[in-house]
Amino acid sequence: MVDISRGSALGTSGASELFQLLRDGVPRTRASLAQSTGLARSTVAARVDELMQLGLVTPVADAASTGGRPPSQFALNPAARIVLAADLGASHATIAVSDLAGSPLAERSERLDIAQGPEAVLGWMVEAGLALIQQLGRDRHELAAIGIGVPGPVEHSSGRPVNPPIMPGWDRFDVPGWVQQHLEVPVLVDNDVNIMALGERALAWPHVEHMVFVKVATGIGSGIISGGLLQRGAQGIAGDIGHVRVARGADVPCHCGNRGCLEALASGPAIARALREEGVAVHSGNDVVDLVKRGDLAAIQAVRQAGRDIGEVLTACVSLINPSVIAIGGSMARAGEHLIAGVREVVYTRSMPLATEHLAIVQSAAAENAGVLGASMLAIHHALSPEGIDALAAR
Numbered sequence: 001m002v003d004i005s006r007g008s009a010l011g012t013s014g015a016s017e018l019f020q021l022l023r024d025g026v027p028r029t030r031a032s033l034a035q036s037t038g039l040a041r042s043t044v045a046a047r048v049d050e051l052m053q054l055g056l057v058t059p060v061a062d063a064a065s066t067g068g069r070p071p072s073q074f075a076l077n078p079a080a081r082i083v084l085a086a087d088l089g090a091s092h093a094t095i096a097v098s099d100l101a102g103s104p105l106a107e108r109s110e111r112l113d114i115a116q117g118p119e120a121v122l123g124w125m126v127e128a129g130l131a132l133i134q135q136l137g138r139d140r141h142e143l144a145a146i147g148i149g150v151p152g153p154v155e156h157s158s159g160r161p162v163n164p165p166i167m168p169g170w171d172r173f174d175v176p177g178w179v180q181q182h183l184e185v186p187v188l189v190d191n192d193v194n195i196m197a198l199g200e201r202a203l204a205w206p207h208v209e210h211m212v213f214v215k216v217a218t219g220i221g222s223g224i225i226s227g228g229l230l231q232r233g234a235q236g237i238a239g240d241i242g243h244v245r246v247a248r249g250a251d252v253p254c255h256c257g258n259r260g261c262l263e264a265l266a267s268g269p270a271i272a273r274a275l276r277e278e279g280v281a282v283h284s285g286n287d288v289v290d291l292v293k294r295g296d297l298a299a300i301q302a303v304r305q306a307g308r309d310i311g312e313v314l315t316a317c318v319s320l321i322n323p324s325v326i327a328i329g330g331s332m333a334r335a336g337e338h339l340i341a342g343v344r345e346v347v348y349t350r351s352m353p354l355a356t357e358h359l360a361i362v363q364s365a366a367a368e369n370a371g372v373l374g375a376s377m378l379a380i381h382h383a384l385s386p387e388g389i390d391a392l393a394a395r
């Protein structure tokens with residue numbers, strides 16, 4: 001059992017620890033809080049009062065209560081603070097202001113090239129974020145944290161991108177340090193696929209403990225949630241499956257210098273190239289998706305084969321981490337069931353029956369919102385942690 005009697009920056013009250021029970025939004029009475037913590041009712045009452053003073057917890061009307069009896073239940077107040085969530089892609093950027101439940105309150109999207117470098121891109125982010133906060137009539141001091149997703153590997157502990165291939169000028173750049181010169185709140189940075197995994201789980205699979213989110217777009221990567229937690233690995237690149245070798249691609253060169261990488265066979269540009277070699281006039285992954293939607297047989301077959309290639313790599317992932325959900329997102333997932341069918345075909349044939357008995361392989365439900373939703377979850381997880389609540393109380 002978690003020790004929630006420990007002291008905190010709120011004096012020795014332990015209110016931030018008690019809050020951990022309330023942050024799921026489910027209303028609870030003082031009595032039930034006392035029961036689940038083993039604390040005296042007077043202690044629980046004092047801590048709840050403290051959280052109410054911070055605005056983090058709010059009384060909830062008791063459905064069964066009649067007359068003038070005061071409400072006896074309490075829950076997270078999602079409106080207490082706001083977070084900024086930024087999904088910075090290769091050529092577009094989205095920023096949103098969300099409440100503490102992750103619901104977007106305002107959002108802005110723009111074409112923006114990540115290769116313009118960190119100061120131009122983060123400068124836009126700060127400016128657009130402040131404009132949205134103002135537009136909502138909120139105050140910048142209500143901001144609890146900022147979550148940012150970028151299209152490259154990130155050292156999670158420092159928030160610095162590390163050798164990101166499509167982000168010139170960003171290598172080892174101190175993203176949190178730069179942003180905090182303008183907004184003095186915690187800044188959390190992660191790669192785009194990890195935040196998409198967080199977003200997908202929050203929207204569609206909140207109670208699933210083991211899942212893999214696969215992004216299939218210009219590149220291919222995955223975000224792994226195991227035991228309910230995002231797994232980043234030792235250097236933050238866990239789930240980077242794009243350069244795993246696929247047997248079919250033995251002769252196909254990859255931009256990484258190797259041959260036969262999954263990304264060189266099954267990404268949007270790779271599928272388009274394979275179709276061009278068959279004489280089909282396509283230039284990009286988006287062209288391929290358009291052809292699939294028009295029922296073009298060659299494009300459908302190429303996408304299905306890409307699904308099989310992805311399935312080959314995912315079969316190993318299924319053996320390693322035994323997920324109960326694999327969600328496929330990214331721009332190529334718009335090709336719909338044809339891509340998923342290829343993945344299913346291989347994973348269900350090649351995995352051990354026990355591993356696939358309860359395994360769902362599905363299209364991403366969050367779709368293009370996965371990134372910004374996940375960036376808000378990254379910020380909220382931090383802001384509502386015991387340390388985050390202590391920091392909010394101290395400000």
Ligand SMILES: [Zn+2]
Nearest residue numbers: 243254256261
């Ligand atoms: Zn490669």
